[in-house]
Amino acid sequence: xxxxxxxxxxxxxxxxxxxxxxxxxxxxxxxxxxxxxxxxxxxxxxxxxxxxxxxxxxxxxxxxxxxxxxxxxxxxxxxxxxxxxxxxxxxxxxxxxxxxxxxxxxxxxxxxxxxxxxxxxxxxxxxxxxxxxxxxxxxxxxxxxxxxxxxxxxxxxxxxxxxxxxxxxxxxxxxxxxxxxxxxxxxxxxxxxxxxxxxxxxxxxxxxxxxxxxxxxxxxxxxxxxxxxxxxxxxxxxxxxxxxxxxxxxxxxxxxxxxxxxxxxxxxxxxxxxxxxxxxxxxxxxxxxxxxxxxxxxxxxxxxxxxxxxxxxxxxxxxxxxxxxxxxxxxxxxxxxxxxxxxxxxxxxxxxxxxxxxxxxxxxxxxxxxxxxxxxxxxxxxxxxxxxxxxxxxxxxxxxxxxxxxxxxxxx
Amino acid sequence: xxxxxxxxxxxxxxxxxxxxxxxxxxxxxxxxxxxxxxxxxxxxxxxxxxxxxxxxxxxxxxxxxxxxxxxxxxxxxxxxxxxxxxxxxxxxxxxxxxxxxxxxxxxxxxxxxxxxxxxxxxxxxxxxxxxxxxxxxxxxxxxxxxxxxxxxxxxxxxxxxxxxxxxxxxxxxxxxxxxxxxxxxxxxxxxxxxxxxxxxxxxxxxxxxxxxxxxxxxxxxxxxxxxxxxxxxxxxxxxxxxxxxxxxxxxxxxxxxxxxxxxxxxxxxxxxxxxxxxxxxxxxxxxxxxxxxxxxxxxxxxxxxxxxxxxxxxxxxxxxxxxxxxxxxxxxxxxxxxxxxxxxxxxxxxxxxxxxxxxxxxxxxxxxxxxxxxxxxxxxxxxxxxxxxxxxxxxxxxxxxxxxxxxxxxxx
Numbered sequence: 001x002x003x004x005x006x007x008x009x010x011x012x013x014x015x016x017x018x019x020x021x022x023x024x025x026x027x028x029x030x031x032x033x034x035x036x037x038x039x040x041x042x043x044x045x046x047x048x049x050x051x052x053x054x055x056x057x058x059x060x061x062x063x064x065x066x067x068x069x070x071x072x073x074x075x076x077x078x079x080x081x082x083x084x085x086x087x088x089x090x091x092x093x094x095x096x097x098x099x100x101x102x103x104x105x106x107x108x109x110x111x112x113x114x115x116x117x118x119x120x121x122x123x124x125x126x127x128x129x130x131x132x133x134x135x136x137x138x139x140x141x142x143x144x145x146x147x148x149x150x151x152x153x154x155x156x157x158x159x160x161x162x163x164x165x166x167x168x169x170x171x172x173x174x175x176x177x178x179x180x181x182x183x184x185x186x187x188x189x190x191x192x193x194x195x196x197x198x199x200x201x202x203x204x205x206x207x208x209x210x211x212x213x214x215x216x217x218x219x220x221x222x223x224x225x226x227x228x229x230x231x232x233x234x235x236x237x238x239x240x241x242x243x244x245x246x247x248x249x250x251x252x253x254x255x256x257x258x259x260x261x262x263x264x265x266x267x268x269x270x271x272x273x274x275x276x277x278x279x280x281x282x283x284x285x286x287x288x289x290x291x292x293x294x295x296x297x298x299x300x301x302x303x304x305x306x307x308x309x310x311x312x313x314x315x316x317x318x319x320x321x322x323x324x325x326x327x328x329x330x331x332x333x334x335x336x337x338x339x340x341x342x343x344x345x346x347x348x349x350x351x352x353x354x355x356x357x358x359x360x361x362x363x364x365x366x367x368x369x370x371x372x373x374x375x376x377x378x379x380x381x382x383x384x385x386x387x388x389x390x391x392x393x394x395x396x397x398x399x400x401x402x403x404x405x406x407x408x409x410x411x412x
Numbered sequence: 413x414x415x416x417x418x419x420x421x422x423x424x425x426x427x428x429x430x431x432x433x434x435x436x437x438x439x440x441x442x443x444x445x446x447x448x449x450x451x452x453x454x455x456x457x458x459x460x461x462x463x464x465x466x467x468x469x470x471x472x473x474x475x476x477x478x479x480x481x482x483x484x485x486x487x488x489x490x491x492x493x494x495x496x497x498x499x500x501x502x503x504x505x506x507x508x509x510x511x512x513x514x515x516x517x518x519x520x521x522x523x524x525x526x527x528x529x530x531x532x533x534x535x536x537x538x539x540x541x542x543x544x545x546x547x548x549x550x551x552x553x554x555x556x557x558x559x560x561x562x563x564x565x566x567x568x569x570x571x572x573x574x575x576x577x578x579x580x581x582x583x584x585x586x587x588x589x590x591x592x593x594x595x596x597x598x599x600x601x602x603x604x605x606x607x608x609x610x611x612x613x614x615x616x617x618x619x620x621x622x623x624x625x626x627x628x629x630x631x632x633x634x635x636x637x638x639x640x641x642x643x644x645x646x647x648x649x650x651x652x653x654x655x656x657x658x659x660x661x662x663x664x665x666x667x668x669x670x671x672x673x674x675x676x677x678x679x680x681x682x683x684x685x686x687x688x689x690x691x692x693x694x695x696x697x698x699x700x701x702x703x704x705x706x707x708x709x710x711x712x713x714x715x716x717x718x719x720x721x722x723x724x725x726x727x728x729x730x731x732x733x734x735x736x737x738x739x740x741x742x743x744x745x746x747x748x749x750x751x752x753x754x755x756x757x758x759x760x761x762x763x764x765x766x767x768x769x770x771x772x773x774x775x776x777x778x779x780x781x782x783x784x785x786x787x788x789x790x791x792x793x794x795x796x797x798x799x800x801x802x803x804x805x806x807x808x809x810x811x812x813x814x815x816x817x818x819x820x821x822x823x824x
Contacts, residue, residue, distance in 0.1 A: 287690070298691055303709060
């Protein structure tokens with residue numbers, strides 16, 4: 001069974017914009033165990049679009065067309081469909097009324113060209129648009145099902161959910177269960193090494209690995225008529241057994257959200273002392289709503305004077321070991337814990353690059369430290385990548401030290 | 413003249429990955445005054461890809477095909493092209509040698525299946541790959557030019573630049589000049605209002621407006637045989653005249669980079685005091701390499717105790733006016749300037765949301781302040797959007813106050 005997505009709009013053929021609606025539609029089709037066969041982007045060009053719709057509807061069972069339903073001369077999807085399928089467009093008084101009403105509610109007259117949006121392909125069903133003037137259309141043409149949907153995501157998504165999704169569900173029984181694991185502290189190839197033999201052998205189960213700096217995601221999906229969740233439960237349990245505490249979330253949460261929840265639950269407070277991350281660690285912690293309950297304050301101690309004046313790091317310690325050293329990281333974490341009176345002090349010092357590296361202390365060398373009432377843990381890290389990557393990975397490591405400590409897991 | 417881009421790979425039909433190579437190729441084609449007519453994504457399916465290549469090469473002058481040139485059974489682009497164009501694949505000993513050599517340099521034997529990469533379409537020219545094993549191919553077939561390019565950007569881009577670009581330049585004379593203006597402190601509709609009558613009337617000139625929170629970009633491009641730069645110089649000068657100091661960059665720089673350069677040139681230093689931005693302002697300033705020369709330190713004073721203890725903001729002032737007030741913003745900026753001994757103190761206090769708003773002080777109310785040796789400036793802002801948007805716009809406003817002050821422009 002072939003399925004195609006057509007995105008219409010000349011801006012989608014520029015270097016500036018990209019069709020992202022199709023990612024959403026693909027996920028929802030996958031939920032029904034349906035795969036997309038082909039995606040096409042066409043500009044505001046009647047002949048091109050007509051040919052594309054004709055070809056798609058003659059070879060595929062489902063064709064989702066997005067965009068080009070506006071009221072202006074550029075909006076040619078209705079007309080292109082009419083030509084491609086050899087079906088006239090029929091004016092529908094009952095479609096015009098809600099469009100006029102929409103303008104009236106805003107105290108405006110409907111411009112005459114909006115009348116174009118009240119034309120329906122002969123034999124098509126109109127799909128109401130709660131968030132814009134353009135109604136969608138649904139049509140069965142020979143072996144093909146076609147949906148004409150508006151381009152803006154805030155119109156397309158509600159229309160798809162309320163009008164198209166129920167039809168697809170009826171057409172294709174079954175459901176998909178999903179699970180997402182987020183992992184930090186392992187590289188992509190380390191994760192691969194742990195799970196290489198677990199890749200599903202069937203078409204109805206999927207395991208996808210996504211890699212980003214400081215973070216690996218595993219996406220599991222299973223499709224089935226009866227109980228697809230059961231199909232991934234065993235796989236998910238085995239992945240959890242193998243990867244253990246390196247999994248920081250199995251519900252899609254960001255690391256800072258997990259840490260925030262653990263701080264909240266344990267009624268502990270934190271304060272940060274940052275050199276190379278330059279405020280990113282505090283920024284991430286404070287991205288979480290309600291973080292003022294547990295985040296007391298942060299210091300960005302870029303210069304040595306600030307490390308001494310704010311955190312009481314002895315000048316002699318910096319001179320003896322350098323600002324990027326386990327000794328200074330430890331003193332920063334303990335200093336910020338004392339100054340802020342927080343339960344936990346979290347510190348980062350390192351060389352984010354591109355300059356400042358030496359053979360002994362290369363770019364990417366970062367010490368992360370955590371001071372708590374049981375002592376102070378310090379970790380040495382060597383991160384790869386550019387300045388922003390090193391900053392992000394450093395903040396990720398510091399947050400993960402805090403997560404593991406709050407969970408009572410052994411620090412590794 | 414029709415131009416098509418075909419991206420090959422089943423992962424590009426999943427909800428997780430998107431073809432981004434085509435944005436790059438589109439920009440480079442636009443540089444020659446060439447527009448893309450259609451983009452298609454096809455999975456690793458021989459029949460689908462064969463049909464797509466056959467259709468594209470019969471209707472278009474240029475077809476760029478990316479991906480599917482690897483050595484495994486999934487990599488079907490060579491074979492699909494052979495079937496579509498009815499041209500045999502010919503084994504080329506001279507293509508095999510660099511592939512074997514590549515493995516040898518890494519101390520490995522070439523696996524037998526990599527031999528598949530040494531097959532060339534009859535009549536095609538091979539394109540060397542400096543960053544991978546898959547050679548590209550270039551073929552003139554009837555009226556169509558076809559390029560087969562590898563999918564990974566670090567292989568595709570160098571191959572396109574060194575082998576395909578020179579052929580396109582020869583085929584299509586002329587060049588494109590570009591200019592990008594970055595603007596802050598105006599909304600998209602305000603910018604539109606300033607430039608609405610300036611949109612070019614010709615096909616060879618373009619003006620595109622891109623909007624993001626806290627920032628508007630204007631992209632100008634002109635294509636011509638002779639001197640396309642002259643065509644946009646006049647338009648650019650008129651835009652600069654109308655929008656003035658609201659333009660913070662005409663060379664693509666981020667705001668924090670512009671501010672960093674101005675601080676560096678004027679040998680001034682800065683320190684930050686942040687409440688609702690939570691470290692983002694310091695993070696952005698320290699994203700710039702070399703920022704340790706001018707960024708002395710930052711305070712994330714989330715709680716009132718920290719505002720008083722670190723910056724000397726009087727408790728009575730906070731009690732009288734609240735932490736989110738022009739008085740406290742002013743005291744924070746002056747306090748951080750004094751504590752850090754920086755030339756400029758920059759401060760932000762506000763309500764990032766989603767909680768914490770009141771009718772008098774709603775979510776999005778943010779005061780930004782700048783203390784310098786000539787006094788202290790305070791601005792009241794009301795930003796829309798979610799928590800991260802409000803944080804970003806607040807940091808953008810604070811950076812822009814610093815930029816304008818360093819330029820000696822009147823604060824507005």
